[in-house]
Amino acid sequence: MNTLANIALRNLTRQKKRTVLLGSAIAFGVMIVTLINGFAGAFSANVSENFADLMAGHVFISGTEKGADDEELSVIRDDSALTAAVEASGAPVRYVTRRSSFSGTLIFEGKKLRTNIDGADLSKETFLRDRLLLKEGSWDSMSDENALILSEKIASRLNVGVGDLILVQLETVTGQANVGEFRLAGVSYDAGIFGQMISYANLGYVNRLIGLAPDEYQTMGVMLDGLRHTEAAADAIYGRLYGGVQLFERGAKDEDGAVTPFQALMRQQKKESWQGVKYRLFTINEVLSQIEQIVAALDTTAGVILVVLFVIIMVGITNTFSMVMFERIGEIGTMRALGVRRGGVRSMFLYEALFLALGGAVAGIALALVAMGVISLFDFGMDSPAFIIMKNGHLSFFLPPLRAVGNVLIIAALTLVAVASPAGKAAKLTPAEALRTQK
Amino acid sequence: MGIVELENVRKIYPLGKVQVEAVKGVSFCIEKGDFISIAGPSGSGKTTILNMVGLVDQPTEGEVFLDGKPTSKLNDAELTRLRHETLGFIFQSFNLIPVLNVWENIEFPLLLGKTRVGKDEKKEWIDHLIEEVGLSEWRKHKPNELSGGQRQRVAIARALVTRPQIVLADEPTANLDSATGEQILELMKKINRELETTFIFSTHDARIVDIADHIIRLRDGLVTENRRRGEEAPAACQGESARA
Numbered sequence: 146m147n148t149l150a151n152i153a154l155r156n157l158t159r160q161k162k163r164t165v166l167l168g169s170a171i172a173f174g175v176m177i178v179t180l181i182n183g184f185a186g187a188f189s190a191n192v193s194e195n196f197a198d199l200m201a202g203h204v205f206i207s208g209t210e211k212g213a214d215d216e217e218l219s220v221i222r223d224d225s226a227l228t229a230a231v232e233a234s235g236a237p238v239r240y241v242t243r244r245s246s247f248s249g250t251l252i253f254e255g256k257k258l259r260t261n262i263d264g265a266d267l268s269k270e271t272f273l274r275d276r277l278l279l280k281e282g283s284w285d286s287m288s289d290e291n292a293l294i295l296s297e298k299i300a301s302r303l304n305v306g307v308g309d310l311i312l313v314q315l316e317t318v319t320g321q322a323n324v325g326e327f328r329l330a331g332v333s334y335d336a337g338i339f340g341q342m343i344s345y346a347n348l349g350y351v352n353r354l355i356g357l358a359p360d361e362y363q364t365m366g367v368m369l370d371g372l373r374h375t376e377a378a379a380d381a382i383y384g385r386l387y388g389g390v391q392l393f394e395r396g397a398k399d400e401d402g403a404v405t406p407f408q409a410l411m412r413q414q415k416k417e418s419w420q421g422v423k424y425r426l427f428t429i430n431e432v433l434s435q436i437e438q439i440v441a442a443l444d445t446t447a448g449v450i451l452v453v454l455f456v457i458i459m460v461g462i463t464n465t466f467s468m469v470m471f472e473r474i475g476e477i478g479t480m481r482a483l484g485v486r487r488g489g490v491r492s493m494f495l496y497e498a499l500f501l502a503l504g505g506a507v508a509g510i511a512l513a514l515v516a517m518g519v520i521s522l523f524d525f526g527m528d529s530p531a532f533i534i535m536k537n538g539h540l541s542f543f544l545p546p547l548r549a550v551g552n553v554l555i556i557a558a559l560t561l562v563a564v565a566s567p568a569g570k571a572a573k574l575t576p577a578e579a580l581r582t583q584k
Numbered sequence: 585m586g587i588v589e590l591e592n593v594r595k596i597y598p599l600g601k602v603q604v605e606a607v608k609g610v611s612f613c614i615e616k617g618d619f620i621s622i623a624g625p626s627g628s629g630k631t632t633i634l635n636m637v638g639l640v641d642q643p644t645e646g647e648v649f650l651d652g653k654p655t656s657k658l659n660d661a662e663l664t665r666l667r668h669e670t671l672g673f674i675f676q677s678f679n680l681i682p683v684l685n686v687w688e689n690i691e692f693p694l695l696l697g698k699t700r701v702g703k704d705e706k707k708e709w710i711d712h713l714i715e716e717v718g719l720s721e722w723r724k725h726k727p728n729e730l731s732g733g734q735r736q737r738v739a740i741a742r743a744l745v746t747r748p749q750i751v752l753a754d755e756p757t758a759n760l761d762s763a764t765g766e767q768i769l770e771l772m773k774k775i776n777r778e779l780e781t782t783f784i785f786s787t788h789d790a791r792i793v794d795i796a797d798h799i800i801r802l803r804d805g806l807v808t809e810n811r812r813r814g815e816e817a818p819a820a821c822q823g824e825s826a827r828a
Binding site: 148479 | 635638640641660661664665667668673675677679681682683684692693695696697742
């Protein structure tokens, strides 16, 4: 190792208390930032995975049929081509779901509330029972044709209880006004901002309400082995469908002020004209593209915290190294007399700061990893209001390695900036000045 | 011309708003292999002159010649290289590097500069120096584990490790008891004889003055005496007229 770097490393052990204090300050800052980065890293995957469970799929195919008077009906009447494409795609498919849904107004004792209701074949979608825990009622009651599961918040706002009959006003796929009646079979725990949006009913009853035949539906959901397969599977299925059925173009651009790729796709659909059924294929990532904005905001917050913490820590480092320079002024003079150049003196201080920063940063990342491990052991349960951001009821973390490396580099750079001034002053001293000033 | 020559050297320090003239036009010449004492009371300019001879400080006026070459026009990097290649330093407060052990402190100057010494040759030479200064048992010890005399021995070995032509010693016995000071002086005199290294001391110590080949006395920044031992006439280098 370079002699001056070796001396710099050993110099860190001279004032152990001071080194430990400075190193701890750096480690603390890095730990906080790494925890936020780790949380943000897992946030997107957790939300998408949980939402995929609630929506019953990673990849979705919906059909839109043009009627004789150019009206658009959201329906899949014959899914044989779709099923064949999914099977032929080679995608790691866990199961395929078929759902219809509508946005309607629930009415109970004069109280009204607009919400989305998903019709699902609950005899097949047994996984939904594991994902959506009920606070009241039971899944067994869903055997009633008009049974309904509402989230805790919606049930509370309507002031309904299990067994109550709820009137629903809606429009059929052809735009006809219709009414129906649901019996509340269960109340699910609130699943955060996303989970509140969905209520569940039987597919057959929903189809009847919206004017579809019992064997028809609106959206096919393809549940994969994991979120990571989503885009590849979507491409493969799209490739298999291409040429066999009418398809909307994938990857529509964010035009006309569309906020998400999904919105862009919907706008594209409105502009186009066709005969028969045209299918659109979209993924959970497109639906939840705003999650990426949340992740970006979290990462930006972490970056701001990193910089603010380090501006404070940098003041401490600058002061400490100014003091260190004064304490070692005799040594600087001796080294200069013995043949160390100005650049060598500067490098020695910079090396010392760099080792301190790297030591602190590595310790901070190690502490953060331990903290992540400990926090992820806690089981908050699937009934936690924050379950949507968790993985099976546990807070989970994923620290992208490049982000960790980036943080270490930022800290190393900021520390070097903090030490640049005292190191420069030490380098500028003439040997005579340094030797005269020594204690 | 000698190995060191000072020609009308003046040094003025700013001290707040006041200018202090520490050296007021000094000229002298030192022959290779001499054991020289620059003596005088505190404030007479001994250390300032030693610093200028050692190229750690530059004169305000005049010229310092090292081995016949003027040094006032050299930049910092050139001065640093010349110091490293030509000079060794022994300080009153030993000035060892606290985080390095005895062996490493002595090795340190060899790790600087561009000339690289072979590993075996280096080890042999450092071991020899350690033996010469009587610290064979202490080679792994850090400076804070050594006595004052031992530290000064390390400093002597460090000053000699690059085989310099000149060793500058600023009050080398001032922080030592008289017995240890005596031993250190004997050691330096022995090295001076064996290696023909020029030793230049700044000192109050009468013992150094007594064993010096060449004595330069200063008072208030001026040379008051400059003679070789046993000679009355002012000392001069071969081929030079005497300056006093």
